[in-house]
Amino acid sequence: MSTPARPRARVLAQLAATILLAGALLAGLMLPFVGGTGMAARNSASLLDALPVELTDKAPAGNTRVLAADGSLITHFYRNNRTPVQPDQIAEVMKRALVDIEDSRFYEHNGLDVQGTLRALVTNVAAGAVREGGSTLTQQLVKQTLVETAATPEERQAATEESLGRKLKEARLALALEETYSKDEILTRYLNIVYFGQGAYGIQAAAQKYFSVNAADLTLPQAAMLAGLVQSPANDDPITNPENAQVRRNQVLQRMFDLGHISEQELTEISPAPVAVQEGVAPANGCVNASIGGFFCAYLQQYLVGELGISQDTLDNGGLTIQTTIRPDMQAAGDQAVLNTLAMGDSLAGMYTAIEPGTGHVLAMSVNRQYGCNDPAVCESVVLNTAHSQGSGSTYKTFVAAAALAEGYSQFFTLTTGDPYVSRVYKDGRAPYDVQNAGNYPATLDMERALYMSSNTYFLALEDALGSVEKPVRMAEAMGMDFVSPPGDQIVEENNGSFTFGPYPTSPLDLAEAYATLAANGTQCDPTPVTAVLDRDGEPLTDDDGKPVVTGDTCTPQAIPPGVASTLNQMLRKDVEPGFSGQTASRAYVPGHQIAGKTGTSQSNFSVAFVGYTPQYAASVMVLNPKENQNVGGFGGGKGATIWNDAMTPILAGQPMVPFAPADPAIQNGNTREVPACSSESDCQSALQAAGLRSTVVAVDSDQPAGTVLGTDPGAGGRAVPEQVVNVLVSNGSAAPAGGAGAIPAGGAGGTPADQAPPPEGALPGGPAGN
Known part of the structure; x- marks a missing residue:
């Protein structure tokens, strides 16, 4: 069949243009060529001066890997799916196939092959179609590298425009590359950077995508198919266009046979067979596809960009290794614990957030939602574990107790209050602020008993004794609370007696951090999801000043007095561990372990909370509707304590008990006198x-x-x-x-009998935020 006139004319035009271009290249480069070999005279000084840094890297960067604390893979960040490999990790038949079809004189020329270009065009004219490439592999590598490393649209246009200037630049840089690197290095770099379609960049990603094998294990028919994809990945895609892929594969096989690199038997046995694809799955990309801890991953991503100053472009293209703090066992236990109480897609969201005291390492972030998917019934794109939404109720009473202990008030500090109790200090508008208990409480309580029973009237009276909310607010901030709406200074200025009832939007992560400060005996550590960020070479990633972006944990020893922390720990154990009448968090107890904690319920039961901790772990639970106000039902000692127990039981069950430090006698007694x-x-x-x-x-x-x-x-x-x-x-x-x-x-009889249910938490209708 004769070649159609229009394609033949187009190829002839290309031939004429290339002949002119070849002459221009010779004149532009001003390099003498010897005979027909294309061996340029050495002029390395001028050539190497022009080699940009993009072409001096040993290999393109691969996908950024995100690892859990135990080294297991969570996900990747990448824009182009690529896994660079070494020369010995690529099958020799793959190298041979690519060279034969793209640049058969690759091992003879030194980057610029005018003879090969002319021969390719003659072949293409005769065939009426593109059968051989014109540029050398080295020239193609230059172009691909400049395109992929273009930082601006202008740079990308300059790397792709059809102009004599670009061709001259590519030719000069190709010669410079050949002066610098071996043929095997150049070929490996090309195979690592070239696009093979279906989102696969580089030979390893392509081998995995199309055949589910490593590049080192590619067979002859697989290698021939992949080599043929380079010129037109979309047109010859074996998944979407298998017939085209077979035709193109056979062209590669024929070329390999013509050059004497495969036998006639191999050619005749493979050519009739259709392309056999065993499609692989692309590596997980981003937090939506994380294998575990999608909300943790999103928090990590925000932390890397916002706190450490790593650009998203670097995450996507830098080939980093990110070592995180997430513990898969704790994440899995937290996920299951939340689902035990709240089904996926329930209007109520349960957030479980765990931190390691003394380091700030975030260990788990669980929510009864999927992160970032498209189903509004079960999906959520906001990291609820860090969001400031509802209040956390009487978990704030701990801050008031800590401030009182620091001021010299004993844990035995005893108050007799009416119910309701009318404040002598705080106002509700123009009237004195008052509060009621929810349930029957003894009129007289000491601080310890009032804390674990969560008496509203006692803690408003304790705020009266302190004179203002400033010291409790500053104590909370020192422990790690970040008040955003309103900020801490505004809370102090407004001096609302309701502070102790936790009415302010509270982040579950902040809450876990604050109680982790108690668990660490007063050492406050900023939460962190990452312990190391390594660059593509496995070295610590540095900032513009050459300093590592990750410098270790950020902790403040004695952020609060250690004696205050150790004394509060012993007081709060009585809210969880058996044997204390009136406690509110008995459901959180894990037998055989010392556990401290505090419950909370916000105004109108719009949220419930529980924060529990051991010397090793601190974890908060909050339950609320993140979209609108909804009565959660129950109190913090219900859903909150139950989720905590279900999450921590698998973790603590196999571990020995770790005791809290004893209370500080000086803090216990404070400035009190014995009656x-x-x-x-x-x-x-x-x-x-x-x-x-x-x-x-x-x-x-x-x-x-x-x-x-x-x-x-x-x-x-x-x-x-x-x-x-x-x-x-x-x-x-x-x-x-x-x-x-x-x-x-003080500390004597009274309260709810041990065999009865704990008194309900929170405030009566019209009252303040509660436990």
């Missing part, structure tokens, strides 16, 4: 005065004779601050049983 025992009204007044305390007589209904001293409030042996008023409880002689105002020693 002395006494037997008469006058004796009590004298003894209390001698102890630096004040007294007042309170008549109590009792069947004891009138005037009989029944005890004191706080009771003998309890603790009171200097000048605190101690009630001397005196019988009025009535027949009523004792106990009206209650001579309840």
Whole structure:
């Protein structure tokens, strides 16, 4: 069949243009050529001066790898799917096939092959189609490299424009490359950079994509097919155009036979067979495709770009290795724990966020959502573990308790409050701020018992004793809380008594960080998802000043007094561990371990929270509707504590118990005085005065004779601050049983019996944010 006139004319035109171009190249390069071999006279100094840095790299960068703490692969970041390989990791038949079809004189010329170009054009004219390439592999490598490393549209246009200037530049750079690198190095670099279609850049990605094998294991028919793809990856794609792919593969085989590199038997056996593709799956790309911890991955990506200053372009094209802190076992346990309580796609989102005390390493971020997918029923693109949305309720009481302990108030500091309790310091508009408990609480509590029972009235009264919310706010900030709406300074300025009830938008990550400071005995560590970022050569990635972008953990020793932390840890154990009447977080307990924690419920039950911790792990749980206000149902000791228990039981069950440090006796007692025992009204007044305390007589209904001293409030042996008023409880002689105002020693009887359910958390309707 004769060749159509139009394609033949086009090829003839290309032939004429190339002849002219060849003459221009000779004149432009001003290099003498010897005979017909194309061997240029050496003039390396002028050539190497023109070699840009893009062409001096040993290999193109591959995909960035994201690794878990145990070294397992989570995902990649890449724009072009590429895995560079070494020369010995590429099958020799692959190298032979590519050279034969693209540049058969590759091992003879030194970068510029005018003779080969003319021969290729003659062959193409005779065939009426492109059968052989015109440029050398070295010239193609120059073009591909300049295109892929173009940083601006202008640079990309300059690398692809059809102009004599570009051809001259490519020719000069090709000669310079041949002066610098061996043939095998040039061929390997070409095979690592060239595009093979289907998103596969480089021979390893192509071998995996089309045949699910490594480049070293490619067979002759596979190599011939891949070599044929280089000229037209879309047209000869074996997945979408298998007939075209077979034709092109056979052209490569024929060329290899013509050059004596395969036998006639190989040619005749392979050519009739269709292309056999075993399509592989491209490597995971980005956090949507992460094998585990999609929300952690998204947090990591934000941290790398926002905190460490690594550009997304570097992540996508730099071939980095990112060593993260995520523990797959803790992530998997957290994922399952959340789903045990809240189904995927439930309107309520459960966020479990775990941190390692003393390092700040983020260990897990679980949500009953999929990260970044397209189904609105189950997907979420916001990292809810770091979002400031609802408040976390009475988890903030811990900050108030910490501030009080730091100010010298004892853990035995005892207050008797009414219910409701009307503040003497804080306002609600123009009226005094007041609060009620949810459920039945003893009127008299010490700080420890009020904390683990989560008494609203006690903690508003404790804020009264502190005089303002400034010290609790600053304590929370020192522990790691980041108030954004409103900021901490505004909270201090507004001086709202509701601070202790946690009404402010709270990040689950901040909450875990703050309690991790307690677990680490006062050492606050900024959360981090990464321990190392290595460049393509396995060296620490550096910034513009040459300093590593990752410099280690960022921790502040004694951010809060260690004694305050260790004392609070012992106090908060009673909220979780068995045997403490009125505790709110018993569902979180894992047998055989020391666990401290605090529950919380926000205003109108729009969110519930629990933060639990051991000396090794700190984890927060928050449950809320991230789209709109919704009554969560229950309190922090329900869904929150249950999720925490389910997440931590598999982790703690196989580990030995690690004890908390003992409480600091000086912090425990603070500036308090022991309440002395006494037997008469006058004796009590004298003894209390001698102890630096004040007294007042309170008549109590009792069947004891009138005037009989029944005890004191706080009771003998309890603790009171200097000048605190101690009630001397005196019988009025009535027949009523004792106990009206209650001579309840600090830490003594009272509260909910151990065999009953814990008192409900939170506030009554119209009350403040609660536990």
